[in-house]
Amino acid sequence: MRHRNPYTVGYESFAPLVTQFELGHSLSYICLCLLGQDEHPLKSYGVLSMSGELRRALYASSAASLDLEPFLPELSGTTEILSEEHRQQLYRHLPARAEGYVWTLVFSTSQHGFSLNSMYRKMSRVESPILMVIQDTDNNVFGALTSCSLKVSDHFYGTGESLLFRFAPEFQVYNWTGDNMFFIKGNNESLSIGAGDGKFGLWLDGDLYQGRTESCATYGNEPLSPQQDFVVKTLESGFRSSSQGKVNSAVAAKENSRVHLCLRLALRKP
Secondary structure (H helix, E strand, C coil): CCCCCHHHHCCCCCHHHEEEEECCCCCCEEEEECCCCCCCCCCEEEEEECCHHHHHHHHCCCHHHHCCCCCCCCEECCCCCCCHHHHHHHHCCCCHHHCCCCEECCEEHHHHCCCHHHHHHHHCCCCCCEEEEEEECCCCEEEEEECCCCCCCCCCECCCCCEEEECCCCCEEEECCCCCCCCEEECCCEEEEEEECCEEEEEEECCCCEEECCCCCCCCCCCCCCCCEEEEEEEEECCEECCCCCCCHHHHHHHHHHHHHHHHHHHCCC
């Protein structure tokens, strides 16, 4: 059995909790993550080492293959950017733990001003995945889903659940490629999501005014806006899952099918 470092996929504090299994001649290992207390049931799983096919199954949406009925997430508050169609498209690509709940707006430049530090402060008590949507002055709409809240950090953080997306010329989602772990990094002067070879998938300055988008190794994305250098018209973020929401049957079907797909891929021999 080969030993893998659980930190290599961005999961934190797994070392004392992880048991690894080599499944025959499979291409990957499944990591079962326990809570550390015997009375608690199995909570989640992650992947320590994976083939490209299994990685895509874990971190990309399986909704299209399931042919689910369009679902419109409930929204608490108002959005100046996201249409109902936008919300339906994004919903199909959310990580399972962010699905099926009321979306609540945490930060908006219209309400809270153009300040990265203000956005950090609004995010300080949010633990769920964060959806950040940008409309530039040419009315292009694009953004990112981060696996955790945004914060000031000297190092990159986050997991492979993070992704980039754009709505034009057609809706496109860019999931983690597995090439590096440069998911999110921010300080008081700028915020970067995705990086590699000196390029950033999405970069914003400290005033949330000027931004840049380039192809990057983390997500293998095309630029999210026709103009790589753009000016922010409106930014909204933190459409987090409300604790008052309830998971619907479509979410459960999607999550179960994705788990089964991943297990089949892991058990399959080359």
